[in-house]
Structures are given as C-alpha cells and as structure tokens.
Amino acid sequence: MNRAERIYRLHRALSGRRPVSLAQLMDELHASRATVNRDLAYLRDFFQAPVIYDRDSNGYAYAADAPAFELPGLFFNESELFALLASEQILEAVQPGILAPRLGPLKARIRQLLAESGHDAETVAERVLVRGFASRGSDTDRFASVAAAVLAGKALQILYHARTQDRVTCRRVHCARLVHYRANWYLLAWCERAAGLRLFSLERIGEISDPAEPARIPATAQELDRFLSASFGIFSGEAAAWARIRFTPDAARWVADEQWHSDQLGYWVDGQYELQVPYSEPTELLMEILRYGPEAEILAPPELRDQAGALLEQALARYRPGDDDAAAP
Numbered sequence: 161m162n163r164a165e166r167i168y169r170l171h172r173a174l175s176g177r178r179p180v181s182l183a184q185l186m187d188e189l190h191a192s193r194a195t196v197n198r199d200l201a202y203l204r205d206f207f208q209a210p211v212i213y214d215r216d217s218n219g220y221a222y223a224a225d226a227p228a229f230e231l232p233g234l235f236f237n238e239s240e241l242f243a244l245l246a247s248e249q250i251l252e253a254v255q256p257g258i259l260a261p262r263l264g265p266l267k268a269r270i271r272q273l274l275a276e277s278g279h280d281a282e283t284v285a286e287r288v289l290v291r292g293f294a295s296r297g298s299d300t301d302r303f304a305s306v307a308a309a310v311l312a313g314k315a316l317q318i319l320y321h322a323r324t325q326d327r328v329t330c331r332r333v334h335c336a337r338l339v340h341y342r343a344n345w346y347l348l349a350w351c352e353r354a355a356g357l358r359l360f361s362l363e364r365i366g367e368i369s370d371p372a373e374p375a376r377i378p379a380t381a382q383e384l385d386r387f388l389s390a391s392f393g394i395f396s397g398e399a400a401a402w403a404r405i406r407f408t409p410d411a412a413r414w415v416a417d418e419q420w421h422s423d424q425l426g427y428w429v430d431g432q433y434e435l436q437v438p439y440s441e442p443t444e445l446l447m448e449i450l451r452y453g454p455e456a457e458i459l460a461p462p463e464l465r466d467q468a469g470a471l472l473e474q475a476l477a478r479y480r481p482g483d484d485d486a487a488a489p
Contacts, residue, residue: 174222
C-alpha cells in the first residue's frame with residue numbers, strides 16, 4: 161500500500177465519531193507503528209489536518225471543534241510531480257514574474273513532496289529550460305486586471321497606445337479572451353470605438369479603469385474562435401486570400417513539419433515543397449516568408465508577390481554601396 165492510499169484510509173478512520181487507537185490504525189493501514197506515526201505527522205504537518213491525541217480514549221481523531229477537514233482531490237506520483245515542476249518552468253517562461261505569486265505555494269508543496277520521496281527538485285529547474293524569444297514585457301498588475309476581467313466576463317476602460325497609429329486613445333472594451341501568441345499576450349475584446357472585435361497588445365495598454373459592468377459581446381463563442389483562427393497569424397479576421405509559397409528542398413526539411421495554420425495545404429512538387437495558407441492581412445505572413453530569404457518564393461496571389469518583391473528591393477538597397485562608399489579608399 162503506497163502512502164497516498166494510506167493517507168486516504170487514515171483520513172477516513174480519523175473522520176469517524178470516536179478516536180481510533182494506534183493498534184487499530186496499524187491494522188487498518190497494514191503498517192508498522194513507526195509508519196503510522198509518520199503518516200499521522202504528515203497528515204497534520206503537510207495538510208494541516210486537525211489531528212489530536214485523546215488521552216482518555218488512548219486514540220487519535222480530528223478535533224471536534226475544528227472546521228470540517230477534507231483531503232485535496234489529487235495525489236501525484238513521482239513522475240507527475242516532476243511534470244508539474246517542469247510545467248511551472250514553462251508557465252514562468254510564458255510571462256516571467258506574473259504567475260510567480262500564485263504558483264509559489266503550489267511549487268513549494270510539490271518541492272516538499274519530492275524532497276520527502278528522496279528526490280532533488282532543483283534538478284528539474286536545472287535541466288528543463290524554456291527560453292522565450294522576442295517577448296515584450298507586460299506589467300504584473302496590468303496582466304492581473306485584464307485576466308480577472310476576462311474570467312469574470314467584464315468590461316474595462318483602457319488607454320491604448322497603438323503602434324500602427326502611434327497615438328493614445330481611450331476605449332471601452334468588453335473582454336472576451338486572453339491570448340498568448342509567440343511569447344506575447346493579447347486581449348481579444350469587443351471595442352465600442354471600433355464597433356467590432358479587436359486584439360490589444362497587453363504591453364500597449366496603459367491606465368485601466370473598471371466600469372463595473374458585465375461584458376456585452378455581440379458574437380458567439382464560435383465567432384470568436386473564427387476571428388482568431390480564420391487566417392494566418394495574430395492579424396485575425398476572415399481570410400481575404402490564400403498565399404501559395406514554394407520552398408527549396410533545404411528549407412522544406414523544416415517547413416514540411418511546421419503548422420502555419422490549421423487549414424493549410426502542403427504538398428511536394430519535384431523535390432520542392434509548396435504551402436498554401438489563408439490570410440487576412442499580409443504583414444506577419446510576409447515577415448514569416450521573408451525570414452527564409454532565397455529559400456522561399458511566393459507564387460500567388462500576385463499582389464502578395466509584388467509586396468514581397470518591393471520589400472526585398474528596399475532591403476537590398478540598404479546593402480548597395482553608395483557614392484560615399486565607392487569613393488572611400
């Protein structure tokens with residue numbers, strides 16, 4: 161019988177109306193005196209169970225004047241504990257510092273469980289590494305306020321500094337989803353100013369006020385899902401066109417295993433890989449394609465191909481020697 165099963169049986173025995181003797185507990189748990197004493201101490205110290213010893217009846221019970229006590233619903237085996245600690249590493253990497261106050265108590269308990277089983281919890285932190293890239297910091301209080309509004313289904317009034325327009329506007333938004341995409345957080349909300357669904361970068365949200373009103377979102381859950389997933393990237397919305405990109409055999413070794421979009425189409429043609437993805441706004445898609453340089457070619461639509469060509473020309477112009485460079489010795 162493992163400790164988890166013994167703890168459950170011990171809890172059931174102590175929850176009765178009468179104190180239970182040590183001998184009875186040893187018989188119930190099929191365990192030695194030392195093991196039962198350790199389990200009693202574990203139940204009292206780790207779970208803060210109101211275990212008392214009644215001298216008159218020479219037995220153990222839960223204190224009658226203590227609040228009702230119940231065991232937590234889950235016990236974890238050794239591998240599950242390591243998985244939880246690894247998950248904590250991942251959650252912390254998603255947004256450093258934001259979840260630490262809330263994960264701290266859970267993390268401490270998991271570490272205590274591992275220590276009692278003779279394992280070093282520090283091994284997980286040393287050997288499981290999650291590294292973010294191009295993440296933009298988000299204030300802890302701002303994240304907490306937005307997350308609370310999303311979970312409670314509330315509206316917020318925010319000051320938002322949009323990058324595209326480089327100006328600050330005041331908006332009343334009805335919170336729908338909190339989205340983590342490529343190491344950054346976004347709020348999906350119904351914006352009264354825009355009269356439609358919009359994504360707001362959390363790090364661009366300034367002052368937040370709570371009008372204490374429920375969110376009114378004229379969109380179903382399916383429509384929210386469609387807004388987020390209908391086209392490529394974070395520039396969401398209904399797809400306006402399909403991009404067709406051809407990759408050289410070298411690049412295809414990576415691209416053929418990647419998922420750019422849930423509805424993408426991919427196939428091999430004469431040793432090269434062709435990918436088709438829906439998109440609504442080309443900015444992010446162009447960035448993704450151009451990172452492959454000469455290994456990728458946009459075949460369609462013509463306007464997307466022309467935009468990529470113009471960007472490449474502009475980039476090339478920065479590397480061409482100018483008159484001053486040519487005259488330099």
